[in-house]
Amino acid sequence: MDTAKIEEVAFNILKQAVIYLPDDVRQALKKAYAEETETGKIQLKAILDNIELAEKSQAPVCQDTGTIIFYVKAGDKAKNLGKVEEALIKATKKATAEVPLRPNAVNPFTGKNSGDNTGRNIPFVNWEITSGSDIEMTVMTKGGGSENVCMGGMLVPGEGIRGLKKFVVDTVIKAGAQPCPPTILGIAIGGGADISMKLAKKTLLKPLTEHNPDPEIAALEKEIYEAANMTGIGPMGLGGKTTVLGVHVDFAFRHPASFPAAVAFNCWASRRASALIKADDTVEYLTRKLKG
Amino acid sequence: MAVYKLKTPISEADIRKLKVNDVLYVTGTIVTARDQAHRRALEYFKEGKPLPLSLEGLAVFHCGPVMSKQGDKWIAVAAGPTTSTRMDIFEDEFIKNFKVRVVIGKGGMGKRTTDAMAKYGAVYGAFTGGAAILAAKAIKNVRTVEWYDLGMPEAMWVFEAEEFGPLTVAIDSHGNNLFTDVQKTVEENKQRIYQKLGLSP
Numbered sequence: 001m002d003t004a005k006i007e008e009v010a011f012n013i014l015k016q017a018v019i020y021l022p023d024d025v026r027q028a029l030k031k032a033y034a035e036e037t038e039t040g041k042i043q044l045k046a047i048l049d050n051i052e053l054a055e056k057s058q059a060p061v062c063q064d065t066g067t068i069i070f071y072v073k074a075g076d077k078a079k080n081l082g083k084v085e086e087a088l089i090k091a092t093k094k095a096t097a098e099v100p101l102r103p104n105a106v107n108p109f110t111g112k113n114s115g116d117n118t119g120r121n122i123p124f125v126n127w128e129i130t131s132g133s134d135i136e137m138t139v140m141t142k143g144g145g146s147e148n149v150c151m152g153g154m155l156v157p158g159e160g161i162r163g164l165k166k167f168v169v170d171t172v173i174k175a176g177a178q179p180c181p182p183t184i185l186g187i188a189i190g191g192g193a194d195i196s197m198k199l200a201k202k203t204l205l206k207p208l209t210e211h212n213p214d215p216e217i218a219a220l221e222k223e224i225y226e227a228a229n230m231t232g233i234g235p236m237g238l239g240g241k242t243t244v245l246g247v248h249v250d251f252a253f254r255h256p257a258s259f260p261a262a263v264a265f266n267c268w269a270s271r272r273a274s275a276l277i278k279a280d281d282t283v284e285y286l287t288r289k290l291k292g
Numbered sequence: 293m294a295v296y297k298l299k300t301p302i303s304e305a306d307i308r309k310l311k312v313n314d315v316l317y318v319t320g321t322i323v324t325a326r327d328q329a330h331r332r333a334l335e336y337f338k339e340g341k342p343l344p345l346s347l348e349g350l351a352v353f354h355c356g357p358v359m360s361k362q363g364d365k366w367i368a369v370a371a372g373p374t375t376s377t378r379m380d381i382f383e384d385e386f387i388k389n390f391k392v393r394v395v396i397g398k399g400g401m402g403k404r405t406t407d408a409m410a411k412y413g414a415v416y417g418a419f420t421g422g423a424a425i426l427a428a429k430a431i432k433n434v435r436t437v438e439w440y441d442l443g444m445p446e447a448m449w450v451f452e453a454e455e456f457g458p459l460t461v462a463i464d465s466h467g468n469n470l471f472t473d474v475q476k477t478v479e480e481n482k483q484r485i486y487q488k489l490g491l492s493p
């Protein structure tokens with residue numbers, strides 16, 4: 001497929017992601033609003049009003065337009081795969097100037113901001129090879145406040161899932177108001193220190209309406225969801241019933257001696273968008289239809 | 293919970309009426325200040341230099357806005373709050389010296405600030421994190437920018453706002469701090485959660 005097409009689609013999903021929140025997130029926020037306390041309602045009303053205003057004025061929903069991360073599912077017969085990363089970098093620079101996005105890529109050694117959201121390893125691209133000739137691209141723009149409380153831990157294998165539950169509850173409580181609750185939790189165990197965090201973050205891409213197909217894991221998701229909402233942290237940490245909007249759990253098999261666990265947070269402004277580019281360059285926007 | 297709509301300059305008597313959980317809307321002058329502007333303002337005070345404008349009775353906003361210049365006029369594009377705890381090391385002196393009545397931010401502030409608010413008469417208004425467009429919408433005019441050499445996010449932007457809010461009064465001028473209260477509740481709830489999940493503390 002044409003690299004100009006890849007760049008165009010990447011730009012479009014990036015723009016969509018920062019302006020429009022996915023429907024499942026909006027619905028969850030509306031549902032939370034209906035059930036909240038007086039103080040919580042004020043916060044959620046401001047969030048819902050802000051979402052509408054952003055859409056009307058075609059402006060990013062939050063001033064922190066995040067770190068840009070792409071997930072690419074590439075068919076093994078898709079053409080120009082070697083040029084995809086270059087196209088994604090170009091799309092990121094263009095979106096930064098035109099949407100606009102806040103420049104959020106800083107050299108950790110010099111403290112210098114590149115000004116265009118690109119730099120070594122940024123935007124980060126996660127690759128997955130599938131069979132076929134299509135390319136599916138997803139972008140996540142990940143806010144800094146919620147990133148700062150993500151937590152990885154090497155738990156004690158003997159404590160099993162109970163150890164995981166405690167780790168998650170303690171992490172949510174420690175995070176408190178910082179990640180701009182209500183948040184979405186991505187949790188993963190196994191694999192290794194890096195693998196669990198990667199899986200945890202990736203599960204944040206799942207719609208809130210989707211639960212783990214394994215009924216036992218789905219039950220764990222529900223149990224953690226209920227526990228997190230019992231904390232009373234509430235919207236923006238001002239107290240209330242809604243601390244998390246949803247919980248996703250994933251896993252990899254683990255080493256017998258290790259129990260890696262990771263908790264990734266997304267703020268209420270959970271921004272993602274996907275598109276499918278077919279071999280004939282036709283495009284299907286999967287999160288939200290593209291308006292003329 | 294009561295709803296207050298106050299106009300700057302706000303008097304100490306008016307600010308003393310507010311209690312935690314009340315909702316406040318501010319009309320009038322709101323001045324942004326993050327770490328750098330706080331530090332410079334306190335340095336000016338120490339050296340006996342006047343600030344570019346008097347902050348008495350005004351609202352200070354922890355915010356690094358995205359601004360756009362159209363012709364010779366600045367416009368606030370996105371102006372959500374930043375995390376306030378970073379300003380905890382400056383805010384007591386800031387309140388004492390400049391007599392600001394409202395501090396706007398997100399995430400809450402600590403004991404030093406809470407004590408200063410009780411002593412000198414000020415409140416902390418929590419604005420919803422991420423609600424950047426809602427905030428920008430209430431900013432009707434950008435009067436001026438001071439200390440632009442600090443960069444766009446750190447400069448001191450002087451906004452004229454209309455019913456800027458809703459701000460949840462999270463620290464009042466009577467020593468109450470909603471964030472500290474919530475933390476206590478959460479700590480109590482933690483034990484209930486452990487029990488429910490069958491965990492030992």
